[in-house]
Amino acid sequence: MMGDILMKLWKELTLILAVTIGVSGLAATHVQADTHTAFINQMSQPVLKVSRQNHLYGSVMMAQAALESDWGTSQLSIDAHNYFGVKGNYDGHSITMSTAEANASGSMYNTLAQFKVYPSVKASLTDYAKTLRGGTTWNPFLYQGAWRENAGSYMAATAVVAENYATDQNYAEKLNNIIAEYDLHDLLDRSTATSHDADTSTEVTPGVDYSSYDGSATIKSGTIRFYNGVPTASDKVKSVKTTQLANKKVKVSARGIVTSDQSIWYQVKSGSVTGWVQITDILGLKTN
Incomplete structure (x- = not known):
C-alpha cells in the first residue's frame, strides 16, 4: 500500500517537473525571440541607411552583426559598439579583450587583442561597410562579389563574406538561416527599391x-x-x-x-x- 502511494506521488512529482521544465523552455524561447526582435528593431534604421549608401545587402549586414555580437549581448558590442569583432583602433580608441585564435596546426588558444571602440552603432556599421567596399590593403576588391551590383542575391553575398571574413565553414549557412528566419531580405533588401532610398535617383554602375x-x-x-x-x-x-x-x-x-x-x-x-x-x-x- 505504502509502495503504491509513493509511486503515485513520484508520478505526480515527475509530471509537475515536466510541466515546469516545459513552461521554462517556452519562456526561454520567448525571451530569446524577444531579444532578437529587439535587436533587429534597434539596428534596422542604421543598417538601412548604411547599406543603401554603400550598395550592400542590408540583410547580410544585419545577420552578420547579429551573429558576431550574439544579438548585441557580447561584451564587445556593449562596451565598444563593435558589432563585427573588428580588431585595431578607431580614431585612436581601442579596448583590450580576450579572444580565441587558431595556431598553425588549427588548434585554438586564448590571447589578448585590441579591438576598435566605436562612438555609435552607425560608426560600427559604416566601418564594416568600408571594409566590404574597400577590401584590404593587399586586395581592395576582396569583397566585390558581395556588392549589390555584382551579387544577384543575398545568398551570393553571404558566400563571398563567409569565404573571406570567417574561418567557420558553416558561416554562410548561419547567416542565411538568420536572414530567412527573420525575413530580413524583405525587411532590408526589397525596401531599398522604394522612394525612401537616397540612391534611387542614380544608377549603380558595375566596375x-x-x-x-x-x-x-x-x-x-x-x-x-x-x-x-x-x-x-x-x-x-x-x-x-x-x-x-x-x-x-x-x-x-x-x-x-x-x-x-x-x-x-x-x-x-x-x-x-x-x-x-x-x-x-x-x-x-x-x-x-
Whole structure:
C-alpha cells in the first residue's frame, strides 16, 4: 500500500517537473525571440541607411552583426559598439579583450587583442561597410562579389563574406538561416527599391567602387557634365549639361572610383537636384 502511494506521488512529482521544465523552455524561447526582435528593431534604421549608401545587402549586414555580437549581448558590442569583432583602433580608441585564435596546426588558444571602440552603432556599421567596399590593403576588391551590383542575391553575398571574413565553414549557412528566419531580405533588401532610398535617383554602375561620403563642395563655374550615375567606357550613363549648379555649394553624399582608370566621381545634391560630377568639376571638397 505504502509502495503504491509513493509511486503515485513520484508520478505526480515527475509530471509537475515536466510541466515546469516545459513552461521554462517556452519562456526561454520567448525571451530569446524577444531579444532578437529587439535587436533587429534597434539596428534596422542604421543598417538601412548604411547599406543603401554603400550598395550592400542590408540583410547580410544585419545577420552578420547579429551573429558576431550574439544579438548585441557580447561584451564587445556593449562596451565598444563593435558589432563585427573588428580588431585595431578607431580614431585612436581601442579596448583590450580576450579572444580565441587558431595556431598553425588549427588548434585554438586564448590571447589578448585590441579591438576598435566605436562612438555609435552607425560608426560600427559604416566601418564594416568600408571594409566590404574597400577590401584590404593587399586586395581592395576582396569583397566585390558581395556588392549589390555584382551579387544577384543575398545568398551570393553571404558566400563571398563567409569565404573571406570567417574561418567557420558553416558561416554562410548561419547567416542565411538568420536572414530567412527573420525575413530580413524583405525587411532590408526589397525596401531599398522604394522612394525612401537616397540612391534611387542614380544608377549603380558595375566596375565602380562606391563609398559613402558626408561632406560639401562648390561646383565650378561654367557648363559642366552632370551624370545620373558614374559613367565608364562600357557604360555611358546619360549626362546633362548644366549651368544651374555653377558656383553653388552642394552636399556630397557618395564617392565612386572607376576601377579601370581610377577616375573619381562624387554624388552631389542641391535642393531636389541629385547627380554625379567628376572631381575636376568641384572645388573646396571637405568632409563634415
